Amino acid sequence: MQDRITQVLKAIADPTRREIFHALVVAATAMPITQISGQFQISRQGVTKHLKTLEDVGLVHINTQGRERFCVADAKPLKEVNSWLKFYEDFWDSALDDLDSYLDGSS
Amino acid sequence: MQDRITQVLKAIADPTRREIFHALVVAATAMPITQISGQFQISRQGVTKHLKTLEDVGLVHINTQGRERFCVADAKPLKEVNSWLKFYEDFWDSALDDLDSYLDGSS
DNA sequence: TTAATATGCAACTATATGGTTGCAAATATA
DNA sequence: TATATTTGCAACCATATAGTTGCATATTAA
Numbered sequence: 125m126q127d128r129i130t131q132v133l134k135a136i137a138d139p140t141r142r143e144i145f146h147a148l149v150v151a152a153t154a155m156p157i158t159q160i161s162g163q164f165q166i167s168r169q170g171v172t173k174h175l176k177t178l179e180d181v182g183l184v185h186i187n188t189q190g191r192e193r194f195c196v197a198d199a200k201p202l203k204e205v206n207s208w209l210k211f212y213e214d215f216w217d218s219a220l221d222d223l224d225s226y227l228d229g230s231s
Numbered sequence: 232m233q234d235r236i237t238q239v240l241k242a243i244a245d246p247t248r249r250e251i252f253h254a255l256v257v258a259a260t261a262m263p264i265t266q267i268s269g270q271f272q273i274s275r276q277g278v279t280k281h282l283k284t285l286e287d288v289g290l291v292h293i294n295t296q297g298r299e300r301f302c303v304a305d306a307k308p309l310k311e312v313n314s315w316l317k318f319y320e321d322f323w324d325s326a327l328d329d330l331d332s333y334l335d336g337s338s
Numbered sequence: 339t340t341a342a343t344a345t346g347c348a349a350c351t352a353t354a355t356g357g358t359t360g361c362a363a364a365t366a367t368a
Numbered sequence: 369t370a371t372a373t374t375t376g377c378a379a380c381c382a383t384a385t386a387g388t389t390g391c392a393t394a395t396t397a398a
Contacts, residue, residue: 126246127246130244130245130246133240133243133244134244134385136240137237137240137241137244138237138385138386139233139234139237140386142237142315149319149322156344156345157344157345158343158344158345166386166387166388167387167388167389168344168345169345169346169347169387169388169389170386170387170388172345172346173385173386173387174386177385188345190344190394190395190396191343191344191345191394191395191396192343192344192345192395193344193345193346197322198323199319199320199322199323200323200324202316202319202323203323205312205316206313206316206320208249209309209312209313209316212256212306212309213306213313215256215304215306216305216306216307216309216310217307241355245355245356247356263374263375264374264375265373265374265375273356273357273358274357274358274359275374275375276357276358276359276375276376276377277356277357277358279375279376280355280356280357281356284355295375297364297365297366297374298364298365298366298373298374298375299365299373299374299375300374300375300376
């Protein structure tokens, strides 16, 4: 098994999965799978698989109601990604100066 | 080809790659490949492949000096991930209330 | 009861990915 | 010059991943 942050990053690394997640976030309402899959070109089963991946990492919660399965987005797991990123925040502006001087051919 | 954000996310979705990147960031100095690979269990070629992936997305810059290839980390591409995340920041605390009421069985 | 709808399960395919090993080439050192 | 070091290239392997299709099942509607 992989650690949580790896799982979440893998989940959002797929563009289709990000689109599905985004659609659910902006929908602001729970949507059954068929309705979601109607918004994408790939097959319903393809969408279902992506939803399963998203559910596994907690980015989507699914609630069965009769024959339908309603999906809602949950952005909470993204906090962990944000925490990981935060460490590098200090570097992504300053570090390049060192790089530039290095590439100048010094040392 | 994939879009930039997807490439960056895929690059950091691998735990070994994150470790290599992190090692370079904290090293705060350029390191030749062999020296980097000495810090990991996988083969030098394995590390080289990861470095190539990191270089492709701009998270690492490589500068050849004689027979050595010095690698430096560059966190800049992570800004894009941060921007992507930012949109969901508003949701990752509030959204769950809706979810909870939903899971309560209403509607 | 019969028909339609929403879904899951399973098998399958193609390709990407993380890793390895062997070898050749370039550079540095003795 | 001979040897050691750093590296790239290429082939190879195992597994994961994104996607498909076909079929069975459960629920709802006619």
